[in-house]
Amino acid sequence: MIKKFTQSIRQFAKMLTPRQKKFTTLLLVLMAGCGVLEVISIISLSPFLAIAAKPELIMGNAKLAWLYQATGVESQEAFLAILGALVLFVLLLANFANAQITYAQLRLAGSINASISSRLLQHYLHQPYKFFLQRNTSHLQSFVQTESVNLTSYGLVPLLWVVQKSINASLILIAIVVVDPVAAFGSAFAFLFFYLTIYIFVRKKLARLGKLVSKTNRERYRLVSEAFGMIKLTRIHELEDDCIKRFKPVAALNARCLATQNAVGMVPRFALEGIVLTIMMGMILYLIMTTNDFRDAIPIIGFYAFAAYRIMPSVQTIYSSISMMQFGWPRVQEVFEEFQSGDDTDSTSARSYETVDSVKPKVASSSDSLVELENVWFNYPATDEPTIRGVSLFIHPKTTIGFCGTTGAGKSTIVDLIVGLLRPQNGCIRIDGKKLQDEALGDWYKRVGYVPQDIYLVDASIAENVALGVPPEQIDMDRVISACQQANVAEFIDTLPEGYQSMAGENGTRLSGGQKQRLGIARALYRDPEVVVFDEATSNLDTETEQAVMSALKNLSHQRTILLIAHRLETLKFCDRVFQLANGDLVKEGTYEEVIESRLDTVS
Template identity: 30%
Template sequence: MVRKVGSDSGLVDALLRLWGHLAKSRKRQIGILLILMLVSALAEVVSLGAVVPFLGILTAPEQVFQYPVVAMVANALGIASAGEMVLPLTVLFIAVTITASAVRVLFLWVNVRVSNGCGADLSLDVYERTLNQTYAIHVSRNSSEIISGIQKVSVAQAVIQAVLSFVSSLVLVVSIMSALIAINATVAISAAIGFGLSYGVIVILSRRRLERNSRFMARETTRMIKVLQEGLGGIRDILLDGTQSVYCDVYRRSMLSTVHARGSNQIMGSSPRYVMEAFGMMLIASLAYYLSLQEGGVAAAMPVLGALALGAQRILPAVQAIYSGWASMTGNKASLLDALDLLDQPVFHERREDEIDPLMFSDRIRMQMVRFKYVDRGPWVLDGLNLAIPKGSRVGFVGSTGSGKSTTLDLLMGLLQPTEGSLIVDDVLIDRKYKRAWQKTIAHVPQNIFLSDSSLAENIAFGVPPEKIDFEKVSHAAERAQISEFIEGLSEGYQTLVGERGVRISGGQRQRIGIARALYKQASVLVFDEATSALDNATEQAVVSSIDGLKRDLTILIVAHRLSTIRHCDVIFELDSGRVVAQGTYEHLLAHSQSFRNLAKVTE
């Protein structure tokens, strides 16, 4: 289940959970990135150290040989005068600056590649885990929460970038501060305390607001997805009732609230930079005035002042990046937790599909003393169900709403597992070990056939990559489903696009495509769950004729609202309150079951 918005969890715990979901290869890449962080920080320190002798040779050349680096270079090059050192120090300064910049660009490139790669891995992981959950879990979930949660995986990528920025900036700040302390400890430590206290106060003042906005954005994002689904899913009723404004108002309120919360977080994350930059400029100006009053005046102070100014120019953005990284992590925490709950979904390890052979049966399917309920404390939906289905038979299931018909089919298809009792095919118990093998023998035709916005051929061979479609099988399946004549009469034939959700074809054609899809699978068991209940009588009879015309080597299971659909079944099971209360042919039940006769009258 998706985490309820508003539940709390520490940021560090969330980051540790996120780290646990990264692939080993990504962790190694992050390790390499940490090494690059250190190299980048070292390059910054070297470039900062190169400023002092460079400015010294320009402002106080007579004192330049007091710097150990200058003395070492002079000895190596055999230079004795300060004038001769100008060019070597200039070249050295330029080389160090270019090297430091190149290392920063390399670090940025690797950082972006690694964080984007981690985001792509996590997004795929969430999608795979979600699709591989059991059917029981899927029916208990709100789809808008799932879609919203999957979208929030992009937040995980943003958090990874924020963490890497936080760590790299922290390493850079520590390195530069160490260099500045070596140059002038009093000024460096004083500045560090001043900036540290300032950002500490900002963190204390902004933390609660950031966390509140984080929870708010997570909740409103889910609400926006929900109203989008409801608006598009119920578009006919909305157009007829003229209720567009109702849905637009709900969406507008959630969108504006989310935008305002996100904007508030962005302001809190970015605004301290400008305050701190102004503070830093005042500090440098004050320092320049102070050093100008010391022995040697401005000329003697210039190398130190230049190094401190360059250090401030490097360190202020880094300190701001540390704060911004923290603000981003805190502001996205609630959405990150939603994504992590999807990442924490258990993985149901299955063998590769191409390694599983269909479980063919030669005798019968049996349900023995099957009881089922959807939740532990819920009512029994099926209670002591016993039935046998011979291979090659046509079997119907009837009963009033809530009698357990569709649940029985879901159990027979292995989508649900019995709470008690067993499903047996021949002598094989259909448990987790054999579930996929059994499902590979089954094809399902529901009441509402899902059609993708693609060609008729792709919809018949649904789930098969376009380049792997067997068009001979497609044509044969369409012929058996009695829709080939219609398709071949179209100008583009099997390449005709059906439109989103099949808006360009009729209800009867949609159901026949569903039958053709089932036949393309070459399954030995076909399941029709209210497959004709939404059709008019004439169209229903045409579809039923298509079903009746299928070969007798197929076992066909039908749940029907109209009893005319199952009139020709070999056996019909009548269910009531999760039990089989009568069974037999249509004529037998009509003669011996009063409840069946009542159903027949209602559906006439």
């Protein structure tokens, strides 16, 4: 466990910002000061009890007598009241300090939790596109929204509790050593033996429970994401009970594991309280039988009782915090490992592919081409067969280019390569005659607009959806209106009561498929891109709606470079050039009429 402590401290130190490190250092200093107050409160109680039991001690002690006279009180009872008020003040001050330390710990934990979840989201969002092809998005959501909290809930917070309570317990034990070394070392050994014995028996079980909670938590996220993601199918096919049937046992197992962990952390406290109470009763009886005047034993009994009252919660908190860290260790490590996941360069181990026998057109280079692919090969991770096989082509500026082929032919992949979402294993992609490098991707992205097959609309106004990512107060409404006019959707928006400020609803629930698709086009045009990509943007639309969307596309022809992916050749009639792919090979290139005339058309 010591190794885990040191490892946790090193890992957390790397995660903290400079400001958080300074706050943590200050917090440790305050913890030490709080521990000193605890000891003072315990020590101050013993003299007060002695005087309360035997008031004659005031005049029998030179210092107390001087203090009595200095206060100017007229009776021993009044002097005792003043001493009691001072002791009470120290006790309340110690409690107030503990409360402030607790608040500071939780504030630090909240700050770190917000920082880590934001950094984890940032880490994910900066991963290459292929990273998201290999990961379940519900798992990523779970890590950002829930699992990242484990770094504080099962890591930082219990670690800080262990540090603070260890300081308190150690200082209290030092105070007991001054009074009775044997009792101090005996108490320390008893506490250590009691909790260490329990911990040895439960630590492996806690680790197993922690792994199980982590697994069931991700499974819960996945099931909920699936249930809401296919809500239409769920309703139509009456799958509500099936969704609940799959979710309920996972949620129940997760709850049982958490309950067991809490029980393991709390139950020893009750046994220890019984043991300490028995010891205290025995001590009282022993002092009664061995002391001539029982009043002489009251300060000692009060000192030990109050010391036990203060040290027991500290020792229990240390144990429960260590148990919590053991339980949450697998989950904490998973979050740390997530920061090491993915790639920073989107590089893939290079492969060499031999040219396969297929009908490959001879593509002449063009000095004025906007995009040029030269012998490009690509395969997705964990697949043996290449998805793109030695494709070479060029695209001129302000032309409309169509990509067609059957499902799995490589249409979307080739466009993802052109856009820069994927990087080829072999071959070269040039933009304006220059090789597309990682450092140039940002500039290239600014020149590209993208319209996916399924348009996702956020639950905000139409204007905010068109200018996605732009703060509402910075939206250029002239550009929004212009983009919507080019997308043939402005006329519809003008009929809405609130116009461009009308709410689209979650994922555009208040809009038709065609309206969503044209808003997607407007979104792409808002940033005035040089290249606009339509990734099967009309495949889910009916004929009438598709014609409306295609009308919007035709308006853009020869104003921008358009890359259009489609299953049906008919969709590509107005394209200047059509590339037909099959099994990753470029099998035909030409005008729409030339591709139609060829007998290599494999489009369904």
